[in-house]
Amino acid sequence: MRKIFDEQNINPHVPGIIILTHGPLAISLVESVEMLCLKVENLAAFSLDENDAPEYYHDEFIKALNAFPKSSIVLLDLFGGTPCNQLVVHMKKNEATCLALTGVNMPILVEAISLRGMYKGNGLLKELKKIGNEGIVNINELLLD
Template sequence: MIRIVPEHIDSESIGILICSHGSIGRSMIEAVQMIYGDCPNIACIGLEPSDDIDDWGKELGALTETFPKGTIVLMDLFGGTPCNQYLMNMAGEVLTRKNGQACAVAGVNLSMVLEAIGQRECAELKEISEILDKAGKEAVVNVLQKMKK
């Protein structure tokens, strides 16, 4: 299991948790640090082939509880194991216990992570899902088609 959690949790900032197959989350955190430097309240959990799915799901649950002000959960693939573990184990529980202090979006890309960092200080969690959905879609560009215009 790949797991990165910040040493210090900023209690005034919403957390960002990237859930993925393999090391995608770790690589995104490294890319964010290249752009922003140290960035508070960003974590990841990556599923490896040797992981026990139940243990991984429990760790995912624990990580969603890490951030007192709520968590933006960004997953690599809708319908993949990380997303399914979130849906089966966390979604209803988190929404009930935290009165909706979580949002979850699948199909994570670097633009979404950067947008989440910017939006978590000024938008409500219930709005962030829609903002990230739009940002992720707008980040996908057919470069050659764009250059023809």
């Protein structure tokens, strides 16, 4: 498992963003967004590799979930995959609520960084879902119209 998480540098006043994905996507998203936004505080990424034990992956990202403020969000690659299932296991086992959204992409992550202080709870998730949908553009349709 590859991860980006600095337990020593957490701002308790800024909601965290935790990215959970298969393969290198989570790490690559953080590296890419930091090209645009420089260093982003309270941002963690956990990339599940093929031979990783789901329980170990779970234990590692839960450290970030517990360290960040309660208003933090989790962005996942897809619904029903191991990262998502491990989050659901945590939520059911601990009767915990968590702000989580699947389908993470660059537009969603960039906006999550800028909007996390403006929107709260499901309002933030609704806004991010809308932005994610709007971030999908059929270039061919633009060229043909």
